[in-house]
Amino acid sequence: MTAAMGVVAAGSRQHRRRQIIGWALFALVVALIPFLIADTYSPTIFGNRYTVGLGNLSQAIGLMVAILGLNIATGYSGQLSLGHSFFVGSGAYLTAVLVNDFHWSYLATLGVVVPGLFLFGVLFGIPALRIQGLYLGLLTFAVAAVFPSIIRLDEVADRTGGSNGLLIDSDLEAPTWAPLEKVTEWLHAIPGVGSRVPEGLTDRQEEAVYKYFLLVMVALVCFWLVRNILAGRVGRALVAIRDNPLGAAANGVNLPAYKTLSFGISAAVGGVAGTMLAMHSGFVGPDEFGFSMAILLIVGLIVGGSGTLHGAVVGGLAIQFVPHWSSQTQTLPGTDVALEGPYGTAILGGLLIVIIFALPGGASHGFRKIKSRLMPVAPQPPRG
Amino acid sequence: MGSLASVLGVFDISLDKLSDGELWLAQFFRGLSDGATYASVALALVMIYKSTGFINFAQGSLALLGVYLVYVFSVEQGLPVAVAVVCAMVASAAVAMFIERVFIRPFPPDHVLPLVIVTLGLLLIIDSAVGIVWGFRTRSLPSMFPRGAPIEWGIAQLTWRTIGNLGTVVAVVALLYLLLSRTKVGLAFRAVSSNLESARLVGIRVGPTLGFGWALAAAIGTLGGALVVPDLLLEPSIMLRVLIFSLAAAALGGLDSMAGAVLGGLVVGLARNLLVTFLDLSELALATAVGVILVVLLVRPTGLFGSTRVERV
Numbered sequence: 001m002t003a004a005m006g007v008v009a010a011g012s013r014q015h016r017r018r019q020i021i022g023w024a025l026f027a028l029v030v031a032l033i034p035f036l037i038a039d040t041y042s043p044t045i046f047g048n049r050y051t052v053g054l055g056n057l058s059q060a061i062g063l064m065v066a067i068l069g070l071n072i073a074t075g076y077s078g079q080l081s082l083g084h085s086f087f088v089g090s091g092a093y094l095t096a097v098l099v100n101d102f103h104w105s106y107l108a109t110l111g112v113v114v115p116g117l118f119l120f121g122v123l124f125g126i127p128a129l130r131i132q133g134l135y136l137g138l139l140t141f142a143v144a145a146v147f148p149s150i151i152r153l154d155e156v157a158d159r160t161g162g163s164n165g166l167l168i169d170s171d172l173e174a175p176t177w178a179p180l181e182k183v184t185e186w187l188h189a190i191p192g193v194g195s196r197v198p199e200g201l202t203d204r205q206e207e208a209v210y211k212y213f214l215l216v217m218v219a220l221v222c223f224w225l226v227r228n229i230l231a232g233r234v235g236r237a238l239v240a241i242r243d244n245p246l247g248a249a250a251n252g253v254n255l256p257a258y259k260t261l262s263f264g265i266s267a268a269v270g271g272v273a274g275t276m277l278a279m280h281s282g283f284v285g286p287d288e289f290g291f292s293m294a295i296l297l298i299v300g301l302i303v304g305g306s307g308t309l310h311g312a313v314v315g316g317l318a319i320q321f322v323p324h325w326s327s328q329t330q331t332l333p334g335t336d337v338a339l340e341g342p343y344g345t346a347i348l349g350g351l352l353i354v355i356i357f358a359l360p361g362g363a364s365h366g367f368r369k370i371k372s373r374l375m376p377v378a379p380q381p382p383r384g
Numbered sequence: 385m386g387s388l389a390s391v392l393g394v395f396d397i398s399l400d401k402l403s404d405g406e407l408w409l410a411q412f413f414r415g416l417s418d419g420a421t422y423a424s425v426a427l428a429l430v431m432i433y434k435s436t437g438f439i440n441f442a443q444g445s446l447a448l449l450g451v452y453l454v455y456v457f458s459v460e461q462g463l464p465v466a467v468a469v470v471c472a473m474v475a476s477a478a479v480a481m482f483i484e485r486v487f488i489r490p491f492p493p494d495h496v497l498p499l500v501i502v503t504l505g506l507l508l509i510i511d512s513a514v515g516i517v518w519g520f521r522t523r524s525l526p527s528m529f530p531r532g533a534p535i536e537w538g539i540a541q542l543t544w545r546t547i548g549n550l551g552t553v554v555a556v557v558a559l560l561y562l563l564l565s566r567t568k569v570g571l572a573f574r575a576v577s578s579n580l581e582s583a584r585l586v587g588i589r590v591g592p593t594l595g596f597g598w599a600l601a602a603a604i605g606t607l608g609g610a611l612v613v614p615d616l617l618l619e620p621s622i623m624l625r626v627l628i629f630s631l632a633a634a635a636l637g638g639l640d641s642m643a644g645a646v647l648g649g650l651v652v653g654l655a656r657n658l659l660v661t662f663l664d665l666s667e668l669a670l671a672t673a674v675g676v677i678l679v680v681l682l683v684r685p686t687g688l689f690g691s692t693r694v695e696r697v
Contacts, residue, residue: 146670345508
């Protein structure tokens with residue numbers, strides 16, 4: 001098959017230009033989407049009405065960051081962690097309590113959540129050093145199951161709300177300087193595309209759009225930081241530990257230090273994800289962060305592509321939208337089956353197995369393959 | 385003495401409770417009964433781990449399916465409970481064999497992580513399938529054993545159920561031992577567990593042998609479920625809790641030791657009941673199980689009776 005575009009050398013000017021165009025397109029899409037779906041986008045397919053709401057998208061962004069964190073411990077350094085929901089839940093509850101009882105702003109809580117969860121992850125990582133492979137998976141799975149019962153403990157229930165969950169009494173109103181209203185008007189005035197954009201934003205829509213941008217910013221910072229950490233010495237050490245622990249140790253990688261570090265970073269990113277989810281929904285409940293979430297995050301990690309950053313994005317979208325759309329399928333074409341409730345989980349389970357069978361590298365591996373066919377890049381030896 | 389009392393006070397322990405012999409005995413019996421059920425699901429987990437080297441996270445879900453089949457055979461079809469349990473064991477064994485053939489065997493057996501992930505997928509699928517077919521309404525399941533207690537000391541009762549649960553586990557272990565040590569298929573199973581490649585070279589049909597292991601494990605898991613559910617109510621999430629306690633039991637005993645699984649089950653059952661009663665930790669029943677796993681794994685990373693793997697570089 002001939003390539004749709006010519007081969008370019010990695011690092012050449014054409015390659016740079018292509019990358020810049022790609023990122024610009026990405027930025028444009030990310031910036032425009034909230035306005036396009038501020039009035040929930042709802043296509044009808046085979047008589048079923050599906051919705052793509054801004055709320056779903058914001059939730060998916062939180063889940064992307066959660067998967068990003070899991071990716072560091074499991075995807076990159078190869079330690080099976082089925083308890084990531086514990087870190088996410090801790091971050092969410094920490095934020096909720098700080099906002100409710102101490103009247104902090106959401107973003108300020110990150111100043112406690114990130115170092116706190118990092119420390120917690122390191123503390124968790126130290127016993128994990130002695131426990132390997134499946135035994136670790138088993139222990140983390142049990143830890144995930146315990147989180148809801150810790151939240152329900154009588155001793156902490158007056159702060160955490162116990163079984164009822166906790167409504168966070170702080171709204172995220174768009175600040176007056178944010179020109180969301182103006183941008184909406186401009187976009188609406190564009191012929192053609194403009195018809196999809198509402199004439200003006202209601203207060204609720206404005207809040208949702210503002211929240212979306214806030215979450216996108218936090219997510220971008222997380223992805224950027226993690227990318228930088230993983231692109232350097234730490235990332236190489238973690239991948240070496242995953243691929244061959246003995247070989248890594250023989251080459252001077254300090255296994256215990258890097259393994260605990262990976263748990264620390266993983267937990268800190270997970271905590272940020274928790275803050276984001278709390279920010280998005282303004283509510284935290286104990287059962288949200290039980291082991292069903294832990295398993296869903298693993299599903300997202302594998303479906304998106306373990307050990308890749310793009311994978312976290314695809315995975316977050318998948319575990320948010322697959323169950324959502326499944327529950328909106330009121331009549332499966334050709335039958336009168338409604339795919340409500342547990343069907344969504346079953347479909348995710350099926351997807352997980354199909355991906356492991358057919359595309360072990362996950363969806364991002366598949367995209368990369370297609371991309372390298374359409375826009376091949378010739379690798380260049382490093383200079384010097 | 386004063387300091388001891390203050391320490392106990394922190395945990396809300398009353399000395400009355402601690403010196404109450406009947407309460408001890410009552411919780412001891414209850415612990416044995418729970419422990420027996422955890423032991424049987426842990427046995428199922430160990431069967432799979434021994435032969436294939438991975439943990440089947442769908443084991444609890446297979447047991448869940450089995451228990452719902454018991455419900456169908458006994459309550460809906462009106463069979464005697466014991467007969468219903470046997471039918472359900474056979475049916476869930478068939479399902480497990482099918483699952484092993486379709487979802488597990490296509491993967492290379494020496495690559496553990498994808499297989500574990502597949503079992504997580506199976507967990508999601510089976511649990512939600514049970515929810516779809518039978519709904520989320522709670523139901524009560526009759527027990528195989530009569531009500532009442534032949535032996536009583538005050539509030540401490542040795543019920544027929546406790547005796548039955550313990551007896552069943554002892555019988556399962558005995559039968560399993562005979563099956564593995566005295567039959568040809570048992571010999572094949574042990575050969576495959578100890579060295580898959582060599583077993584294949586001497587002409588053992590590895591695939592069907594592993595399928596047999598899956599079937600056996602599912603049948604044992606179903607039996608364990610049928611023991612535990614009558615104490616609780618039947619609903620689709622019930623086996624997840626049991627799975628955690630059984631995982632704790634298996635980890636405690638060592639993932640590749642059957643005797644360890646039984647002992648681990650009993651210890652977890654006892655620890656759960658005694659600690660929860662005397663330390664007043666009713667919300668923390670699961671957490672005590674996790675604490676048990678953590679402590680044991682820290683001291684002995686392969687459990688009490690697990691064999692250490694020696695790796696050749």
